[in-house]
Amino acid sequence: MKKMIVKGEQRLHGEVTIGGAKNSTVALIPAAILADTPIKFDSVPEILDVHNLMLILEAMNVKSHFSHGQLEIDPTNIENRPLPGDAIRSLRASYYFMGAMLGRFGKAVVGFPGGDNIGPRPIDQHIKGFKALGAHVEEEDNAVRITTGPEGLHGARIFFDMVSVGATINVLLAAVKAKGTTIMENVAKEPEIVDLATFLNNMGAHIRGAGTDEIRIEGVESLKSTNTHTIIPDRIEAGTYLAFAAANGDGVLVKNVITEHLDPFIAKLREMGVTMEINEDSIYIPGNDRLSPVTVKTSPFPGFATDLQQPITPLLMCAQGTSKIIETIYPKRIKHIPEMRRMGADISCEDGVFTIHHAKNLKGANVDAGEIRAGVALLGLGLMAKGTTVINNADNILRGYDRIVEKMRGLSVDIELLTVADNL
Structure with missing residues (x-):
């Protein structure tokens, strides 16, 4: 098993190329x-x-x-x-x-x-x-x-x-x-x-x-x-990097994107006030926007993808107000919630409805990646927090995200991957 060590207060800058879906x-x-x-x-x-x-x-x-x-x-x-x-x-x-x-x-x-x-x-x-x-x-x-x-x-x-x-x-x-x-x-x-x-x-x-x-x-x-x-580009990977760039970026270009596959996701970013330059097969996000809260409702394609419900959560915590996610496909997809609370997030869920408040005092913590999308959401939050976050069971992130350590380094972000046997 792997551990991912994430130093906080790192901002993303640069470009990333999305892999196959x-x-x-x-x-x-x-x-x-x-x-x-x-x-x-x-x-x-x-x-x-x-x-x-x-x-x-x-x-x-x-x-x-x-x-x-x-x-x-x-x-x-x-x-x-x-x-x-x-x-x-x-x-x-x-x-x-x-x-x-x-x-x-x-x-x-x-x-x-x-x-x-x-x-x-x-x-x-x-x-x-x-x-x-x-x-x-x-x-x-x-x-x-x-x-x-x-x-x-x-x-x-x-x-x-x-x-x-x-x-x-x-x-x-x-x-x-x-x-x-x-x-x-x-x-x-x-x-x-x-x-x-x-x-x-x-x-x-x-x-x-x-x-x-x-x-x-x-x-x-x-x-x-x-x-x-x-293989077509991975729309979930693309959405994840776009969310991280909007939440915590200083100019990020996401390449190899089929933008039509992300229409409902892009619409929510626009509704929040995220500035985007959308090109034929890439999207550039300058960052540092003042963000408004939104309500997201997951549904089968062409609706908002359930796999992007957790990756967008750190971005929703940047909004000035309270956002909601209505999870209609997997209402039990909640493994990230107790872990985010350990980091100081104000997030709760009842009957598949997630309530997400503006995050003020996020801090690094020892957390667990219970599954792929929960794990990557913790990574995004760890980059925003103060101090160091240790993500256990990071193999779950590696199950679904192509060369994520190398790609994060290309975005000026340093994360470390260790086996359980290694000493911190």
């Missing part, structure tokens, strides 16, 4: 096993989740190589083996192997996924979709066993009872090689789903409607890669 990457890697040829990805973020997914690939006799943002995967000698429990439990996105293995082999045995503990995230909609495609699903020994009959998977019309990014991706992966036409209704519209569909279509899949609330899939027999797929 984590939430695309963790779907694209399982999707690669559907191919009958080697795969190449570019703009792959240097995060722990990538390495854990590579361990799962290795357990299936799939060779992979990752260096300087380029990931090569060769699934041509894949074997349908049980997947390693430790890697499965370490990240929730491992459940995408259910759909991918079902599409590849017509059967799958996958342990229940782990990942961040941010409240209930059931997989009932995934299972509903698999069953509609003709699969038989059993839960046994803390694992999900999915099988098909001799006819394999077949196209179906599936209406999801709730909008779910995970279910949309998982059922899409299973359906892409199913016989006939699959129509998925009330699906998620996130850019990462469009990115996945683009990757699969470039290999010969027939997927239409990604980015709308209905996706139509004509099953194909084979998928073959002919080019390198460049």
Whole structure:
């Protein structure tokens, strides 16, 4: 386990380039096993989740190589083996192997996924979709066993009872090689789903409607890669650096941004009074604005992303007044609150409504990164506080933020990463 040492009262200055989207990457890697040829990805973020997914690939006799943002995967000698429990439990996105293995082999045995503990995230909609495609699903020994009959998977019309990014991706992966036409209704519209569909279509899949609330899939027999797929920029990473720059920056340029993916976030920054220069693929924030309080309500894309709820919190503490966040997706996403209180923040939550007051006397403290976004929010607050903040379980931050120590150094911020065994 890692500790992150953050010296307070450091202001950000300079430029940062956003890496490939984590939430695309963790779907694209399982999707690669559907191919009958080697795969190449570019703009792959240097995060722990990538390495854990590579361990799962290795357990299936799939060779992979990752260096300087380029990931090569060769699934041509894949074997349908049980997947390693430790890697499965370490990240929730491992459940995408259910759909991918079902599409590849017509059967799958996958342990229940782990990942961040941010409240209930059931997989009932995934299972509903698999069953509609003709699969038989059993839960046994803390694992999900999915099988098909001799006819394999077949196209179906599936209406999801709730909008779910995970279910949309998982059922899409299973359906892409199913016989006939699959129509998925009330699906998620996130850019990462469009990115996945683009990757699969470039290999010969027939997927239409990604980015709308209905996706139509004509099953194909084979998928073959002919080019390198460049992963879209990470809108959550971009939003995090923009929030930090607005809260505590002296001129920050955030590069490699698809600004349309951040429309609701940018709208909130404008509402607060943040000065921005928005270019074709970058955003510059001069900093030092007088900020007004706002109310933020999270919702599925194209609404305000739940993953930006915690990273924007330090910025809301800079506003002159009281802000609120209404968390409609994961109301139990509250691990940052007691840690921020240790640092002197005036923040509370009741029934998914966060109340955030102006911060006057923030001080460094020993805190815990309970999950990815909570951890990075503590980093942002630590830079604003007086004294030194020690963030325990910093591995959680590294799971989702590409080379964050190096990128912070590029913004004139010095943070130190230590193993638990090191002495402070």
